[in-house]
Amino acid sequence: xxxxxxxxxxxxxxxxxxxxxxxxxxxxxxxxxxxxxxxxxxxxxxxxxxxxxxxxxxxxxxxxxxxxxxxxxxxxxxxxxxxxxxxxxxxxxxxxxxxxxxxxxxxxxxxxxxxxxxxxxxxxxxxxxxxxxxxxxx
Amino acid sequence: xxxxxxxxxxxxxxxxxxxxxxxxxxxxxxxxxxxxxxxxxxxxxxxxxxxxxxxxxxxxxxxxxxxxxxxxxxxxxxxxxxxxxxxxxxxxxxxxxxxxxxxxxxxxxxxxxxxxxxxxxxxxxxxxxxxxxxxxxx
DNA sequence: ATGAGAATGCTATTGTCAATAACTATCCTG
DNA sequence: CAGGATAGTTATTGACAATAGCATTCTCAT
Numbered sequence: 001x002x003x004x005x006x007x008x009x010x011x012x013x014x015x016x017x018x019x020x021x022x023x024x025x026x027x028x029x030x031x032x033x034x035x036x037x038x039x040x041x042x043x044x045x046x047x048x049x050x051x052x053x054x055x056x057x058x059x060x061x062x063x064x065x066x067x068x069x070x071x072x073x074x075x076x077x078x079x080x081x082x083x084x085x086x087x088x089x090x091x092x093x094x095x096x097x098x099x100x101x102x103x104x105x106x107x108x109x110x111x112x113x114x115x116x117x118x119x120x121x122x123x124x125x126x127x128x129x130x131x132x133x134x135x136x137x138x
Numbered sequence: 139x140x141x142x143x144x145x146x147x148x149x150x151x152x153x154x155x156x157x158x159x160x161x162x163x164x165x166x167x168x169x170x171x172x173x174x175x176x177x178x179x180x181x182x183x184x185x186x187x188x189x190x191x192x193x194x195x196x197x198x199x200x201x202x203x204x205x206x207x208x209x210x211x212x213x214x215x216x217x218x219x220x221x222x223x224x225x226x227x228x229x230x231x232x233x234x235x236x237x238x239x240x241x242x243x244x245x246x247x248x249x250x251x252x253x254x255x256x257x258x259x260x261x262x263x264x265x266x267x268x269x270x271x272x273x274x275x276x
Numbered sequence: 277a278t279g280a281g282a283a284t285g286c287t288a289t290t291g292t293c294a295a296t297a298a299c300t301a302t303c304c305t306g
Numbered sequence: 307c308a309g310g311a312t313a314g315t316t317a318t319t320g321a322c323a324a325t326a327g328c329a330t331t332c333t334c335a336t
Binding site: 018022051052053063064066067086087088089 | 312313314315316317322323324
Binding site: 111112 | 142143144145146147148149150151152153154155156157158159162173177180181184198246249250253254256257258260261262264265266267268269270271272273275
């Protein structure tokens with residue numbers, strides 16, 4: 001079948017993202033994390049007083065979708081919620097969460113290294129800037 | 139918040155694909171098509187005797203998921219199914235389907251042009267090859 | 277020519293991520 | 307202190323994808 005879509009940036013983007021996410025999901029499943037959960041863990045460690053809504057804004061996850069996400073992480077004993085004031089709550093990693101975060105970090109790091117290795121050297125360094133332009137324009 | 143993910147190819151890929159698909163979905167909605175439906179329409183016109191399973195293989199859509207997809211296109215009067223033998227069936231565009239396909243083609247073409255325009259010239263030509271390497275490796 | 281295995285189409289269900297709307301309670305600011 | 311913004315929540319929906327299982331038909335090697 002003629003590869004009608006070979007040169008279509010939109011289609012290539014969709015397929016590449018799909019393949020990438022499928023593989024990453026498979027790898028993260030070995031430590032019982034979904035992609036969205038792992039990204040939250042990776043983010044949280046960076047600060048000590050991150051609120052749920054702040055995480056949502058950074059990762060572009062709607063407040064409504066943060067609720068079950070954080071709920072699962074809490075049920076798994078990976079995060080704790082601590083009230084900041086009557087309205088906001090800080091999200092922080094438990095000891096178990098820190099361990100899991102380190103594992104997730106290792107998995108995603110090696111995965112992304114491998115991803116880049118698949119790209120011909122002359123294209124490699126252009127990928128992230130090009131993607132950045134697409135994502136931040138929306 | 140520190141942008142922990144700024145330089146992560148996996149994350150950038152996910153976000154870019156997401157933003158792209160959201161916008162494309164919005165544009166295709168004006169002609170009552172989902173992204174997956176549009177890609178089938180675009181593909182079908184290219185040949186006259188494409189079978190459902192062949193479409194699925196090309197677009198990486200599982201047989202099980204092709205069923206409702208083609209069902210919707212048929213309900214909308216855009217495609218017809220014609221038995222090839224007792225087992226396979228050809229998918230072909232109705233007149234209405236050809237018109238719709240042309241509209242979808244126009245929308246996706248200008249959309250993808252605009253996408254590329256958002257990327258700095260020095261990165262632009264590297265995007266599709268880089269994505270291709272990621273998608274075809276999986 | 278036939279019998280085994282592959283291919284096709286289908287049903288039904290599940291999962292992941294995301295979007296929307298509506299609600300409550302709290303906060304911040306003028 | 308009143309009004310509007312913000313935080314968290316509930317519930318529902320949608321799009322795309324994956325899995326398992328089933329019936330029929332085709333194909334190919336013996």
